[in-house]
Amino acid sequence: MRSTGELKKSLSWTLLALLVAYLPHLLNKPIWISALLLLCMSIRWWAEQSKGPLVNAWVRTPIGLICFVAVLQTYNGLNGVAPGSALLAVMAALKVLETRTQRDQFVLLFISLFMVLAGFLVEQYLWSGPYLLISVSVIVTAWLAVGRRGKPLSDGWYLRQMRRHMLLSIPVLIAMWVLFPRVPGPFWAIPTESGKANTGLSKTMSPGDISQLSESDAVAFRAEFDGIPPAKDQLYWRAIVMGRFDGRSWASDDPVYVRNSDQSVTARGQEARYKVQMEATNQQWLFALDMPSSWEGRGVYRSRVQTLQRRRPVDERIEYTVRSFLDYNAETQISPRSQRIYTHLPEGSNPRARAFADELRKTYPDQRDYAQAVLNYFTEQPYYYTLSPPALGREAVDEFLFDTQRGFCEHYASSFAFLMRAGGIPARIVAGYQGGETNPFADYLIIRQSDAHAWTEIWLPQRGWVRVDPTAAVAPQRIEQDLDSALREFGERSDSLFELAMLERVKLAWDMVNARWNEWVLGYGPQTQKELMEKLGLQDVSWRDMIIMLAIVLVGIMTVVTGYLWIAHQPPRPDYYQALFRRAQRRTGILARRGETATGWAHRVGREQPENSLAARRFARHYLRARYAGNTTARRRLPLTLFGIRGRWRNRFRRIAHSNQK
Amino acid sequence: MRWRLPSAKRLIERMRSGADAKVSRWVRKRQGEDHLPLTLRSKRIYILPTSVGVTFGIVCLAMLLGSMNYNNSMGFALTFMLAAIGLVAMHRCHQNLAGIRVLSATAEPVFAGDPVEFELQLHNEGRSERLDIEAYVGKQIGAADDIPGEGIGRLRVSLPTERRGQTVVERFGIRTRFPMSLLNTWTWMYTPCTCIVWPRPAADAPPRPPAPARARGNQGNQGDDDFAGLRDYRDGDSPRLIAWKTLARSDQLKSRQLSGGGTDTTWIDFAVTPGGDLEYRLAVMARWIIDAERAGERFGLRLPDGEITPDQGKTHRDRCLNALALVTPVPELRHA
Numbered sequence: 001m002r003s004t005g006e007l008k009k010s011l012s013w014t015l016l017a018l019l020v021a022y023l024p025h026l027l028n029k030p031i032w033i034s035a036l037l038l039l040c041m042s043i044r045w046w047a048e049q050s051k052g053p054l055v056n057a058w059v060r061t062p063i064g065l066i067c068f069v070a071v072l073q074t075y076n077g078l079n080g081v082a083p084g085s086a087l088l089a090v091m092a093a094l095k096v097l098e099t100r101t102q103r104d105q106f107v108l109l110f111i112s113l114f115m116v117l118a119g120f121l122v123e124q125y126l127w128s129g130p131y132l133l134i135s136v137s138v139i140v141t142a143w144l145a146v147g148r149r150g151k152p153l154s155d156g157w158y159l160r161q162m163r164r165h166m167l168l169s170i171p172v173l174i175a176m177w178v179l180f181p182r183v184p185g186p187f188w189a190i191p192t193e194s195g196k197a198n199t200g201l202s203k204t205m206s207p208g209d210i211s212q213l214s215e216s217d218a219v220a221f222r223a224e225f226d227g228i229p230p231a232k233d234q235l236y237w238r239a240i241v242m243g244r245f246d247g248r249s250w251a252s253d254d255p256v257y258v259r260n261s262d263q264s265v266t267a268r269g270q271e272a273r274y275k276v277q278m279e280a281t282n283q284q285w286l287f288a289l290d291m292p293s294s295w296e297g298r299g300v301y302r303s304r305v306q307t308l309q310r311r312r313p314v315d316e317r318i319e320y321t322v323r324s325f326l327d328y329n330a331e332t333q334i335s336p337r338s339q340r341i342y343t344h345l346p347e348g349s350n351p352r353a354r355a356f357a358d359e360l361r362k363t364y365p366d367q368r369d370y371a372q373a374v375l376n377y378f379t380e381q382p383y384y385y386t387l388s389p390p391a392l393g394r395e396a397v398d399e400f401l402f403d404t405q406r407g408f409c410e411h412y413a414s415s416f417a418f419l420m421r422a423g424g425i426p427a428r429i430v431a432g433y434q435g436g437e438t439n440p441f442a443d444y445l446i447i448r449q450s451d452a453h454a455w456t457e458i459w460l461p462q463r464g465w466v467r468v469d470p471t472a473a474v475a476p477q478r479i480e481q482d483l484d485s486a487l488r489e490f491g492e493r494s495d496s497l498f499e500l501a502m503l504e505r506v507k508l509a510w511d512m513v514n515a516r517w518n519e520w521v522l523g524y525g526p527q528t529q530k531e532l533m534e535k536l537g538l539q540d541v542s543w544r545d546m547i548i549m550l551a552i553v554l555v556g557i558m559t560v561v562t563g564y565l566w567i568a569h570q571p572p573r574p575d576y577y578q579a580l581f582r583r584a585q586r587r588t589g590i591l592a593r594r595g596e597t598a599t600g601w602a603h604r605v606g607r608e609q610p611e612n613s614l615a616a617r618r619f620a621r622h623y624l625r626a627r628y629a630g631n632t633t634a635r636r637r638l639p640l641t642l643f644g645i646r647g648r649w650r651n652r653f654r655r656i657a658h659s660n661q662k
Numbered sequence: 663m664r665w666r667l668p669s670a671k672r673l674i675e676r677m678r679s680g681a682d683a684k685v686s687r688w689v690r691k692r693q694g695e696d697h698l699p700l701t702l703r704s705k706r707i708y709i710l711p712t713s714v715g716v717t718f719g720i721v722c723l724a725m726l727l728g729s730m731n732y733n734n735s736m737g738f739a740l741t742f743m744l745a746a747i748g749l750v751a752m753h754r755c756h757q758n759l760a761g762i763r764v765l766s767a768t769a770e771p772v773f774a775g776d777p778v779e780f781e782l783q784l785h786n787e788g789r790s791e792r793l794d795i796e797a798y799v800g801k802q803i804g805a806a807d808d809i810p811g812e813g814i815g816r817l818r819v820s821l822p823t824e825r826r827g828q829t830v831v832e833r834f835g836i837r838t839r840f841p842m843s844l845l846n847t848w849t850w851m852y853t854p855c856t857c858i859v860w861p862r863p864a865a866d867a868p869p870r871p872p873a874p875a876r877a878r879g880n881q882g883n884q885g886d887d888d889f890a891g892l893r894d895y896r897d898g899d900s901p902r903l904i905a906w907k908t909l910a911r912s913d914q915l916k917s918r919q920l921s922g923g924g925t926d927t928t929w930i931d932f933a934v935t936p937g938g939d940l941e942y943r944l945a946v947m948a949r950w951i952i953d954a955e956r957a958g959e960r961f962g963l964r965l966p967d968g969e970i971t972p973d974q975g976k977t978h979r980d981r982c983l984n985a986l987a988l989v990t991p992v993p994e995l996r997h998a
Contacts, residue, residue: 110717116738143843146843149839149843171746172745177739521736569790571789630789
């Protein structure tokens with residue numbers, strides 16, 4: 001058994017590595033696991049400091065069994081990242097208690113690596129990049145400390161070795177990142193992490209649902225167009241279609257997938273092509289402009305109600321490309337079944353609205369005239385656009401239309417669809433997002449949760465489904481500009497005296513960094529790789545070619561690395577130190593006299609150039625120690641002390657003859 | 663079933679040592695006999711992953727599969743980073759050994775039973791230091807040490823001894839696992855190096871028999887009464903022989919030469935040692951030699967295969983002990 005004292009230095013590094021690796025898990029693990037790990041680390045640390053005994057195996061084993069059962073109980077099994085990393089943490093805690101050899105410490109470091117990986121599997125952000133660098137640096141430092149076989153060295157020494165190692169590794173990392181062939185996964189089923197609450201749309205819509213979302217500034221998705229983005233009032237991002245109404249709430253039908261070759265949508269005008277970078281929603285729907293015509297992306301389908309869906313819920317950030325017809329005919333033929341579904345209203349609900357619709361329908365027998373008349377009604381009556389409408393009871397449509405008259409987009413969409421159905425016109429609610437903020441630093445749109453919106457579609461003969469947005473009739477600013485300006489118009493938000501333009505710009509710049517990071521790092525996959533290769537002028541690169549390219553590049557990099565290491569192990573040039581001294585003289589412009597020592601020269605520099613006094617003496621001190629005393633530290637630092645001497649530019653290029661004349 | 667496990671272990675052990683011997687023979691044939699000083703060039707440097715390194719590789723592979731399956735970019739980044747670190751570690755490990763100059767391998771004689779310590783002198787001609795270098799012979803590994811840049815390092819390996827004779831190291835190994843213990847870089851040097859192992863002085867040795875010469879001469883009288891002249895002082899002369907008066911007079915260190923030829927000279931003779939066992943008799947002689955030297959006597963050594971003329975001092979003692987160690991048959995302990 002190794003005496004505990006020997007571990008001292010490397011043990012603290014090992015514990016630090018474990019701590020850094022556990023950091024991302026600290027908040028999303030049950031508190032008892034974090035507490036157990038920290039407690040065990042403290043106990044072990046204390047045992048090391050006080051040279052006390054380690055915890056007995058008779059105590060450790062039952063604790064281990066109890067913890068194992070507790071993890072099973074907490075997560076109902078062991079499948080998935082969360083229970084897996086919880087088990088890892090428990091294992092680490094118990095391993096820490098019995099750590100006494102180099103081997104034990106290596107086990108802990110391997111656990112730390114897996115813990116870092118598990119953290120990334122849970123979630124990846126912009127800070128995952130710096131975190132990766134920091135955690136790997138700490139783990140490598142610990143690795144160097146544990147792997148050290150001679151006398152333990154100072155922490156600074158391990159850190160320097162780590163820095164050197166990391167700097168040499170980074171070119172290899174970049175080459176592998178770019179060239180390692182990415183293949184579309186997954187190979188085996190991944191358990192989806194459900195139960196995580198995400199802000200965003202839901203499958204049903206009751207009054208008040210969307211206005212809640214408006215408070216959130218979180219990014220829902222980003223879209224980058226090929227060419228000029230369409231006008232703001234064209235940007236209707238559809239996600240969910242709701243056709244079932246119970247008198248108060250709307251609900252979506254379960255999607256029915258149709259094939260890509262489906263011809264139910266035909267173009268009437270221009271087409272937009274764009275790439276969407278979507279945040280995780282844990283839902284199946286994707287976002288596409290009215291109306292998606294074709295798309296690229298694995299496992300993406302179009303439903304019968306012209307929304308894009310994915311087989312697997314979107315549990316991570318994804319990217320996909322879509323083409324949409326901005327002017328379209330959708331489903332010019334409607335089946336009797338659809339006709340029945342989309343005109344259905346619950347028996348006896350909202351009688352006042354129903355009576356109003358009957359009355360109006362008699363005046364306007366034409367369907368378009370009738371729809372226009374309802375929109376006009378919204379405009380003419382004192383309807384008020386507000387984020388905080390009064391609560392509504394059972395007959396929500398009636399109360400909103402005739403009593404409160406204050407509402408948000410879902411109120412308008414809901415009552416419009418109701419009035420259409422009451423008038424015998426097939427109608428449905430579409431939920432999604434409207435608009436988006438252009439990022440001036442890079443040409444893409446940011447669509448936030450606050451852009452959530454609901455509108456309606458009505459079915460007209462020969463024309464198919466037509467989008468009607470009753471909110472536009474009440475608050476046109478919402479559509480033409482954004483929610484803020486619409487709310488300002490209705491006195492809901494005051495203009496701030498100081499437009500926080502600067503802050504706004506910083507936020508947008510930050511968002512751009514985020515978007516680029518997501519695109520090139522977090523979203524770097526088979527598709528991005530292919531695009532990058534095409535940008536580099538390589539068409540249709542197979543994965544075999546990539547492997548060969550990678551091998552060639554790696555051999556090149558490693559040759560350079562070996563050359564660098566080889567040079568460091570070569571004997572110095574015979575006049576290496578003299579050359580450095582000459583460089584120091586060149587910098588100051590003061591040449592050493594024949595027979596003058598470095599110290600004498602430094603003192604003379606100090607007299608003639610007071611600003612270089614300290615630096616020159618520092619150089620001379622290191623020079624003497626490096627050249628004559630063989631001091632390792634001085635040898636390492638000597639070239640650096642040169643930079644402390646402030647010289648004039650022309651001095652640096654002046655050549656100095658071999659012997660120091662004068 | 664319990665008894666099977668160790669036997670399986672032994673089987674693996676035997677297979678390993680068999681493979682080791684095969685590799686060793688192949689390397690021996692490839693490298694030939696080495697002569698110090700020599701420089702460690704890539705040709706004679708071998709590298710293989712350690713068990714930690716193998717685990718590291720498996721972990722990298724597992725992480726790669728996981729990252730591919732979850733299509734996790736940061737997972738890829740972590741995996742590639744580890745792979746890069748491993749690759750760089752491989753080159754650093756190799757470069758840490760390459761180019762070292764081995765100057766010498768030496769060992770001081772020891773008494774049987776004491777560990778013999780071989781010392782390798784290594785010269786690092788390069789600017790940066792070499793770290794965690796270890797010397798080893800077979801399974802005996804010396805302490806790791808660093809060799810400073812443009813400096814000399816001394817690596818030591820201790821080997822156990824049992825009997826008097828010779829300890830021969832046929833093959834020295836120098837290895838390093840720097841920087842991360844992921845890889846083991848080593849070199850083998852076939853530079854036979856011999857260390858003499860003196861017989862351990864017998865603890866229960868009988869007292870030395872009185873010298874036959876003395877028996878013949880004037881008994882009871884000390885031989886140093888017969889003053890014959892002065893000679894220059896030699897290392898190891900007894901203080902009793904120093905001519906103090908001469909020293910006080912002339913500042914010259916002289917020893918008194920005593921008359922009577924061999925009268926005060928002891929012979930340590932193999933023939934008079936008790937017992938029949940050769941090793942025991944040599945051990946007794948070793949004891950007598952040490953005692954005689956300690957007493958500052960002049961003594962000679964008679965062995966079955968020759969004799970050493972009487973003399974005194976530490977050097978003479980060592981020569982005598984060496985002769986004892988090399989009495990035929992010389993037991994030899996070879997390490998490869």
